[in-house]
Amino acid sequence: MAKTIPARKDVPAKDKWNLSSIYKSDEQWEEELKKIPEFSKKVLQFKGKLAESSDSLLNALKALENEMLIIENVYHYAALQHDADQDDTAAADRYGRAMMAYTAASTEISFFEPEIQAIPEKDLLQWIEKPEFANYKIYIKKLLHFKKYILSEKEERLLSLQAETAQTADSAFNFLTNVDMNKSFGTVTVDGEEQQLTETTWSVFMHSQNRKVREEAYKKFYGKFEEHQTTIAALYAGSVNQDVFMARARGYDSCLHSALYGNKVPQSVYLNLIECIHKNLPALHEYYSLRKKALGLDELRHYDVYVPLVKSVETKTSYEESVEICRNALAPLGKEYTDRLCDGLLNDWADRYENTGKRSGAFSSGCYTGDPFILLNYNDSNIRDVFTMAHEGGHSMHSWYSVHNNPFMSYEYTIFEAEVASTFNEELVFDYLLENAKSDEMKKYLLAMRADDILATLYRQTMFAEFELKTHEFVENGTPLTAELLRKTYRELLELYFGPEMVFEDNSDMEGLRIPHFYSAFYVYKYATGISAALALAKRVKNGGEKERNDYFEFLKSGGSRYPIESLRVAGVDMESVEPVQAACDTFKEIVDKLKKLF
Helix, strand or coil, rough: CCCCCCCCCCCHHCCCCHHCCCCCCHHHHHHHHHHHHHHHHHHHCCCCCCCCCCHHHHHHHHHHHHHHHHHHHHHHHHHHHHHHHCCCCCHHHHHHHHHHHHHHHHHHHHHHHHHHCCHHHHHHCCCCCCHCCCCCHHHHHHHCCCCCCCCHHHHHHHHCCCCCHHHHHHHHHHHHHHHHHHCCCCEEEECCCCCEEEEEHHHHHCCCCCCHHHHHHHHHHHHHHHHCCHHHHHHHHHHHHHHHHHHHHHHHHHHHHHHCCCCCCHHHHHHHHHHHHCCCCHHHHHHHHHHHHCCCCCCCCCCCCCCCCCCCCCCCCCCHCCCCCHHHHHHCCHHHHHHHHHHHHHCCCCCCCCCCCCCCCCEECCCCCCCEEECCCCCCCCCCHHHHHHHHHHHHHHHHHHCCCHHHHCCCCCHHHHHHHHHHHHHHHHHHHHCCCHHHHHHHHHHHHHCCCCHHHHHHHHHHHHHHHHHHHHHHCCCCCCHHHHHHHHHHHHHHHHCEEEEEECHHHHHHHHHHHHHCCCHHHHHHHHHHHHHHHHHHHCCCHHHHHHHHHHHHHHCCCCCHHHHHHHHHCCCCCCHHHHHHHHHHHEEEEEEEHHC
């Protein structure tokens, strides 16, 4: 019988996260929401006075900190409730009001950072050396890093007011693809039965062992995107044009410069990543050749790249057993780490299973005064969900150490660092499961799954990153983006990365117009650098001793106190060097070689 998905109200409390570490009740949340305008007024009292004295600046910073703390709490509580049940109209209303309060407050206090940066730098640097500025020193130093790209108060206010408008292309793309188009992809015939094709079921069909199912889903899916190619291309062009506008308005050399400058990531890191992956494409092409043979195909088509190389090995791993796997696999990190994580997973941190209206997938999300919560949709028959638990647990433990070792104004780590702690945990779980695999079939399954994961994170995200770089350079050099140019550019990358074994459809290049991440420019490369750093550090900690483990914990504790390249260097990996990326490519090749022997 089909499993019945429960309503949110019917989910046992032990299977849900406990948000009381943020607010005890919705009523308390309402009271806090009402206070935000008052906190804004307290900050506004210091407008024009920040430069008067160190005391004036210090009091203003305390007022700002109090406002940002309450906004963070109000937003997270509402967002987590909304994600747990998107059918809950009351939760949706709270989320909407939290967003409005955040936008209004951001506009009100938009004067703050430009005014700090207008303070004579000599005075500012003297003031922040005083002991009472300890909690704000890093925040101000990072503001000074941006100083030459911060505009006047009036100009900053204008940019703040257009922040919502700037999201139009992204919002329109999401509504078009997830709502309007989602109703018209049609159906796919599975075992003589018509099943709805949607953005969600697309991935299910791509994993089907039935090649005719994959082919039908693929052609119908991209056929629908092709029907809307002119509109989607215009939306993406609008997003790129917005990026170019913002970079030029602030005076950056390019969009890439703008995207990387804030984290002090040299542009060479981005360019070296692409160059290194190009050099290692033969290993990827070898994998696709293996895939073609393993699947018994005369020709490999683009709809054949997602189906598992090895059919799923039947397993049954309860949620509690999965937690114990994480405990054992992550043992190289020590008992304090594993006890804290596993206690959180078993008690207040995790929202375990699917319920109606719950957001799909998984994530970790926390705030300074609350627990680092984890949303899961755990399935005990899918071994991949063990990896998901470890992955999100890595994020949460990174957040836990960041919160407990940094002041509020500098506790948040960057996205560049975020994927390291999560993928690090995945690698240790993979090693543990492979070492304890009871059959060659399980070993083959785990190796194939890991190969696909590294491929998707390292090679695939680099291909996306290269596409983003090319599209932004087109506009920066005066070439408008059209559907024809976008498709031609993306097809060239498809042919380069997938190699000679791949046979593409006429509309395979429509994939380049359906990636939501492209609306957050120069984001995806961080997945590739993240997995490179994670693989290197996992090997270093597992094969090392106390020093290597302590170095890694120093990284977890860094929060926002260091720039990402520096914090990873403390952990024991230099991302300005190409070595970690090359080592990750070598790891992928080793897995492919093992798979060739097993097959």
